[in-house]
Amino acid sequence: MLIKKLLGLFSSIKLLFITLSLIFVSLVIGILSNFLHVNNSFKTIIDTIGFDRVYYAWWFKSLLFLLVINTFACSLIRLISFIKLLRKPEILDEEKISKLAHFVTIENKNVETEEIEKVLRENRYTIINKTNFGNDKNVIYGRKGTLGKIGFFLLHLSVILIMFFFAISSFMEKSFIIDLSLGQQFKIPYLDYSLKFQDILQGVNESKVAKVEILEKGKGLSQVKILPFKNFRVNSSCSIYCLDVNTGVETSIEKLNSGNNSYILMEGDYVFLENDKVLVLKEIDLDNGIKKGFLTLALNDKGSLDYEKKINLGEPLLLDDYLINFKNILGNVRLRITYNPVTLYIFASFMMLIFGLSLSLYVPFNEIYVIIQNNRVVVGGRTNKMEEKFEKEIKNIKLKIERGVNDS
């Protein structure tokens, strides 16, 4: 009962509308607040609420979460209604039929249900349900274009699946960045594949291009990839993105009387040291055959640079408590490896979304309800497509019923 109530609450289109409006208004205020350079109380209030960094505010994240829940519930409720419709179509009463977009009544006409069925069949409707409620009250439910309704089903199912797989993906996905030096081999965790950085080639416009081999355990060479900022798949669950191909510097940073760490740094890379210090490798200069590194040391997290020094290969540099040493310069490729076993399912759900949307928007699905009671006929219906055309069809059905009655 509680679940039903919650589902009813969260599947409300009104709630969805309110949530979306709040998100939109927050975004607009958040963006406009960047222009408010006045130091007044209004600006202080905006900053306190968090409009200045709206994407990071807890209430904005809550709104997004509500949107997700709302969308999920809306899709779920429509799926349930579709399944119910397949099993046993809902018979609407006159009050509900009169609220449908298309609704006509025929007064003071005595008509048989068979005649109505005939008219509906002439309009290519399939009679799904025919119920006699006694007191001469008969209700007929017909529909056509089931493919459109299947599209509607697939669309809502895909929304649920996308959310479901996204949630699983956030738990199961493992992503890490590796640096491979020229000739180095790396075994991909969870998989029987290894990567080998085989060669560094000259690309267009002085860019560098890495040649990486993918080796499968027991089978040998599987693929060769030339990588300038490209993504490629090792298999359906593992993809690799080439973040950079360049010269790297093998660097050791030793804190006196403490441990020693080794890094491969590329231009622009930085290492956080203690006391808010950041070591930045600003430039690697290979001119005149002299291998030099251009070091920049920032002293705080605001990034203000107050120390710059060029140091040569093998030349140690003592900075406060740190001994920094450029040990080697080598060709380097930086790869981001992502392992996600549900990638394929997410992709399939996305495709289902597009397919379902196309079917539900481009293939018509019409439902029609007819109530026959006490010399009165009520015809109501709904469609997912071209309202005008359907309106004409309803009027045409009305005319046919009237004519049929007159003929008899």
Add this chain to the structure above:
Amino acid sequence: MTAERILVYLALVLYLSGLALSIFKLHKQSTTFVLLGIALQATSLILRTIFSKHAPFSDIYESFNFFSFCVIIADLVLIKIKKISKITLSISIILLILSLIFYKQPTSLPPALNSFWFLIHVPASFLSYGFFASAFSSALQMLFSKSKENEENLFDISYLSVRNAFSLLTVGIVTGSLWAKSAWGSYWSWDPKETSSLVLWFVYLFYFHLSNRKTWRGKKIALLLIFGFVIVIFTFIGLNFLPIESLHRY
């Protein structure tokens, strides 16, 4: 001045002439001018592709030019050239003027955009914006329409526009998400452009849920479509010119 830029200027002159002729009810002549303008703009896009060696929608100039082209093509597809709307033509002209203001020399494609998804994600998004512009035009006419029949006719056109636009926007969002996954490592990063595209998607999702309700037909639905187009403009242009961080900056 490059040949492709000259063609854009000529297309602009032809569109402006077409608009002026249409205002003076010289529809046949207006149609001829607009058609010639479309041909010149298409040629300019082809030349840009040849000069830059990539699809013509990577920088701000190309984006405005391509958007302008998509707006007019969307209208052409939907309501046939003889009835091309003055509002749509005006939007296309404004975008073309903006493209010339922000003109940039052709450059090679940035490595980040060198992807198969670029060829699907960007045109799908721009075409969807084009169809939304067409729906906006119909909605604006609906607001000032005096005859019920005309209003219903405009509603049908706007419905067809939104239907195409929504499908293309969905393709744009989905392919963008897949591209983001491969390039940035995440399907969705709540980038301002992503968020406003999602809001846009939901607004038009509303449209579909509300358009078949009696109480929402006519002026109410027209206002929703106008609101939707404001978000389209905000998503496309607004975010580009505001001082906010975005991965989608040109």
